[in-house]
Amino acid sequence: MKQNTQPLYFSPKLGGRPRVKRRWRGWRGANKSMIIVDDYDAIRPRRSNRFLFWLSLAVLTLIGISLALPATASEPYEKKPALEHDISAGHLLLRTEVDQVYRQSPQLSSRVHFDINGMVAAVELTQQFSNPGNEWAEAVYRFPLPAEAAVNYLKVTVGQRVIIGKIDETQKAEASYQQAKKQGQVAALTRQHRSNLFSTSVANIAPGEKISVTIRYLQPVDYRFGRFSLNFPMTLMPRYIPQQTAVLAGRDDKADLSSGWLLAANKVDDAAAVSPSMTTGGSTLINPITITATINSGLPLSKVDSAYHSIVLSRQQQVYSLSLAAAEVEMDRDFELSWQPTMAAAPKAAIFHQEVEQQLYYSLMVLPPLLSGQQLPAQAKETIFVIDTSGSMGGSSIRQAKRSLLLAVDRLKSNDVFNIVEFNSVTKPLFNRSVSADQAAITRAKAWIEKLQAGGGTEMAPALQYALQQPDRDDYLQRVVFITDGAVANEEGLFKLINRELGDKRLFTVAIGSAPNHYFMRRSAEYGRGSFTHIGDVEQLDKKMDDLFHQLESPLLTDISITWPAGFEAESYPAKIPDLYVGQPLLIKTKLVESNAERQSGESPGEVEVRGTLAGQPWRQRLVLGGPSSSAIASLWAEDKIQHLMGQKYRGVDPQWVREQVLAVALGHQLVSDYTSLIAVEQKISRPSDQLLATSDIANLLPQGSTLSVSYPKTATKAQLKMLFGGLLIAVTLFLYCVLFGRQRRAKAMPNVTE
Structure with a gap:
């Protein structure tokens, strides 16, 4: 008895469960066999499997399209003309x-x-x-x-x-x-x-x-x-605008906002104002x-x-x-621009003054002595290096940052402990906690540094919080060295974080690149009771890092106080005198309000005395208030006062009170x-x-040496890579669809087989 069947061709690679095996026959080559069966339902994937397969194709397609298209949140820097014009770059x-x-x-x-x-x-x-x-x-x-x-x-x-x-x-x-x-x-x-x-x-x-x-x-x-x-x-x-939460790599407790491992992005209300056009x-x-x-x-x-x-x-x-x-x-x-006096003329102090309506303004610089030949206290140190590997650090910046970090690791002492934290869109520490600076750890750290590459966003908050929240060590002097270009727009939120989490640590900032965010880097070091270093060119790197190491390895001038002449009320900025490091002078701007009416205009009010503790020993210096007259001191004092008042916002002071105080000084x-x-x-x-x-x-x-594209200013990420990945994902999805659809059509088109 003959039986007519409609043959269906099925590849075992696509799944299915054939029940009747008639025979194997070659198809497009001996190595690509097909199964001939007499029951279509037997080899057809189950309904649930088909649904999951087509759903997967749809999801892959949507993901590919979303990555391939430019992000709507980021407008291009260059506005494309409706008509062709012969206009050179930079002319929008x-x-x-x-x-x-x-x-x-x-x-x-x-x-x-x-x-x-x-x-x-x-x-x-x-x-x-x-x-x-x-x-x-x-x-x-x-x-x-x-x-x-x-x-x-x-x-x-x-x-x-x-x-x-x-x-x-x-x-x-x-x-x-x-x-x-x-x-x-x-x-x-x-x-x-x-x-x-x-x-x-x-x-x-x-x-x-x-x-x-x-x-x-x-x-x-x-x-x-x-x-x-x-x-x-x-x-x-271009400054990075935080758009989403940033998670520390390797952590799965993403719901715990209080732990510091997941930080909600700081909102930047004036994102458009701080995102200028670039070319x-x-x-x-x-x-x-x-x-x-x-x-x-x-x-x-x-x-x-x-x-x-x-x-x-x-x-x-x-x-x-x-x-x-x-x-x-x-x-x-x-x-x-820099200029250097001859060794014999190098100043140890400088005083300038201005008198406005019986109010005296002074600019005071005092340089503490260097401790040449003196035994320095050998205190163990914990150093956490934080390095920015975001997209804005591409090109020469990442090379300078890596070399800086390699030099820093080489200067660690055997009794020190250290760790390195990399951040871009996520935060990734080298070690789970700080380790001893032995040869094995140094070798591992150098190999890790050499592999660092720039890419991704600039989510600073999780990295800073991770470094500043490390447990206190009473027997160690704790420092954080922060290496970045500072290309962020959420400075206010980061300043609040530093003021809140610093504790007894010191924060040193190293600005990398030909056009870093000096404001953020200087203020961060100021709030962190550290110092600021700018490395704009690879030829400066060794000298600038050597100066920084001298500061890190030398004793502080601490407990600084200033005594002004009797009969005057002094208002000085910075209001809280910071610790000083080697090569760093004390810079103070002061307004003296006279309560003694006997002083004649132009007469010196007396002496000022500066005291402090240097390498465990008391130190002091007396200076006669006088010096050359300058018409700029009052304005610079007022600018310092405005910056001090703005800093109060980061310490929880009522913003409306700050606004009123700043307005009074700025208008005055x-x-x-x-x-x-x-x-x-x-x-x-x-x-x-x-x-x-x-x-x-x-x-x-765009700054010299930058590899950023002018088309995607607000992310500091390599959007071209996202577009390329999205395009590849779409191509793979289309290929899978064509393979499946083509095989089904070929199977239906096969001639009948009579047994």
Whole structure:
């Protein structure tokens, strides 16, 4: 009896349970056999298995698409034109809201001059906005300034017309600017978003017109290890905006928010304001700047140098003048200037003063002596190194960070204990707890360091909390060395964490890269009772790290106190005098309010005495209050007071009280702050009411050596890798689908088999 069946071909690799085995026959090669069966239901996967298979394909497809597409939370830095234009890199496009046509945006060129006298630099920065298009334009430029800068002057120049700005409360200044912008008046607004991040908005730039905006500020000069220096940031690393919780790698107790292993991301309310447009360099100079300076230190100098730019130097008696060797440079890295006095002229103290309405302001620098040839106390130390391996550390930064860490590990003593913590999107310690710095541990640590690579987000909070929450060790001096570029926007939350968790530890910060976040790194070291080091170039690395090691290995000058003359009330900043390290002077700014009316104007109020404990021995120094007069001391004292008041927010003080106090100081001394801005408005109306106004950001250059893409500013991750992985995932899913669907079709198309 013959039986007709519809053969079905089934590969054992796809699953199923054939009940009747008729025969094996070759299919597309001898090694790819198929099973011929007479019962379709016997080989068809069960309904639940089919559902899971198709559900898996769907999930894989959705994951692939989500990874392949750019994240909606991150807008691109470069705005793509609707039409093709021959526009070089760095020139963003502006667009009117009505006709949606893209046109070339305003362009920026700058010049800066530093007038350095003693311990203060008076800086004048001029930004020229040019409108090459045919539309009226508004330009918005976000830029860094030194975190300690006291900004107090704004001037706008339009042709022969000059408009002088004034300090006002930020909300009022913003309202005045928006009204002038709407009415067609030329206006400029300079406001502060962070202590080192400002923005200038210029409204109603006529077609073909150039508008110059001049900002003036005062900046204290730094003095360490026998060298004076100042830093001028010219661009910034895109700041990471925390978007989700960060989990310590290897932990599964993710629900325990109180344990510190899972930290909710700090909310950044002004994320857009601190995320400026970025671009890369082109065939022509982008955002060119001219730099000049004069140095009148009052001391004979042995060396004047610029760490990252070539300079031309001239001298007339003890006044030095300098300019860039190139006429202009791109603003893609910090400008750092340093000068060193001759050994015989190296200062041990410096005093400058200013008298304003019977109130005396003093800037005091005292350098404790070095302990040459003295037996130093051999106290055991615990050092936890925290290294940033996020995406923003790619390129030269990660190489500098790894080399710094290798040098640091080599300097550990046999009686020390240590650990290393890596962080990006997650936190990963090398050891479960600190271990002795024996040869085996050092060898393992070096091998681990060599394998570190940059990638992922910049979730600092879990790493800092892990390092600062390590158990106290009474028999060890505990230090945390934090190596990062500081490219984060949630500084306030991190400052609160440091103040809350520090205990008796010390936090030392090492800023890596050509444009790190100086504000975050300096303040972190200040709150952590440590010191700050910036390494901007590999050639500086050995010297800068050697200086840091001297500080870590030397005794502190502790228990510092200052006694001011009788008959005066003193208000000094920093309010709490920190411990001092080798090569680090005591820097104090003070306002003396006189209660003794007998003193004549210009007469010295007497002496100041500084006391402390150095290497277990009492130390003191007396100085006569006098010195050269300076017109900048009162403003710098007020800036220090503002920073002190802002720091109170991180210690739990009522923010509204802080705001009121800061406003009083900023308005009284005419300074830009978190709550005050500079506003300049021309009275005449320039733009006709029937002409449209287009707005455009002026882009910053990505820092030199950075490998970040300009298209994904807010994540500091390598989004290209995500897109590539997503695309591969989609391709694999499609391949599996085609294989399954094709085999089923071939099976149904086979001819009948008669047995």
